[in-house]
Every structure is written in C-alpha cells, then in structure tokens.
Amino acid sequence: MSHVEPARVLVVDDKAEMADMIADDLCDRGYEGVSVSSGAEALRLLRTQRFDVLVTDLRMPGMDGFALLKESQSLDPSRPVILMTAFTAIDTAMRAFDVGAYQYLMKPFRLDALAQVLEKALRRTS
Numbered sequence: 394m395s396h397v398e399p400a401r402v403l404v405v406d407d408k409a410e411m412a413d414m415i416a417d418d419l420c421d422r423g424y425e426g427v428s429v430s431s432g433a434e435a436l437r438l439l440r441t442q443r444f445d446v447l448v449t450d451l452r453m454p455g456m457d458g459f460a461l462l463k464e465s466q467s468l469d470p471s472r473p474v475i476l477m478t479a480f481t482a483i484d485t486a487m488r489a490f491d492v493g494a495y496q497y498l499m500k501p502f503r504l505d506a507l508a509q510v511l512e513k514a515l516r517r518t519s
Contacts, residue, residue: 432456
C-alpha cells in the first residue's frame, strides 16, 4: 500500500486570523495548509519548501499578491496561484489572469468554493 502525501497549500493574508482559518479548513479537508501573514515570509517558505498551490491575498503591505505571484512563478512555473481580494475591480481581475493567476476569488467566499478551485488546480498540475 503506497502512502500519498497530502497536497501542500501555502495561504498568505496580512490578517493572520484569516490565513489561519483558511489553512485550518484546508487541513480539515485533507490538505497540508500552512499560513503566513506577509509576502516576505511566504517567499522565504517558497524558496525553502515544496508547496503545490499558493493562495494569497492581493492587497498586503510590503509585497503584494501580484509581486508574490511573480516570485512564485519564477521559482516554480507549474505551481497554481489563487489570488483572493476584498477589493473587486474588473481591471484587477483581468490583470490577475494576464499575469498568470489560476483563479481570482472575491472575499468573502465560501471555503467550499476555495476547495473546489484547489481540486481543479491540482488535477491540472498532476
């Protein structure tokens, strides 16, 4: 019987409680969810650990979600990046897809919706 590693998901949100809540929910669903509260901290982890998917807030102090997406792509072009934001604008959503985001979720979103997006992203990369 082979042991399958759970998909590792890095969740980034400058509101630590939001990142923790999402990561905890992902753990409950069988993923390995890891939460951090800054783009810089996320980048440090992306450089030293394997993550199958990156879920990041768009607007954060310091390194924003677009900059983190770009860094993630340079480290692993096949890793899907899901951007989430409470600040909705058509041009921002279009830019997200133009720069390579797998999906763009508007806050607040249902955790079930994120789980569905994650499943599709992981199927695409496997």
